[in-house]
Amino acid sequence: MPSQVPSVAVPELPAELPEQTVLLDVREQDEWDAGHAPQAQHIPMSELAGRLGELPDDQELLVICRSGGRSARVTAYLNANGWEARNVDGGMQSWQAAGRGLTCAEGEPQVI
Known part of the structure; x- marks a missing residue:
């Protein structure tokens, strides 16, 4: 893996x-269920290799955990395999700290 991957900080992202652009959440199911960005697409890192066909190849991917x-x-994996992806620095912890929206199926959304 390269020592540096393309990245973006949450405050640099537009509100909409x-x-x-696709926000790809690669956390596990329990993390997703607890709280996630409303517009995110969920593919856990552990399932990614088998689900690459679900990723658009003509849109930028912002990857978050x-x-x-x-x-x-x-x-790094996606960029090495033909996608255009950037890592979201600080992940969902930074997303929440920046006051960005969270949603979940029931209860109060949280980042775990």
Whole structure:
């Protein structure tokens, strides 16, 4: 894995992501269920290799996890395999700290 992957900080992201941008959440199911960005697409890192066909190949991917470690690995993998991806620095912890929206099926959304 390269020592540096393309990345973006949450405050640099527009409040409404452009139509040609996908926010890919690679956290596990329990993390997703607890709280996630409303517009995110969910494919856990552990399932990614088998679900690559679900990813658009004509849109930028912003990859996010809890704190940025898993998403950095996924970003490097995707970029090495033909996608245009950037890691979201600080992950969902930074997303929440910046006051960005969270949603979940029931209860109060939280980042775990």
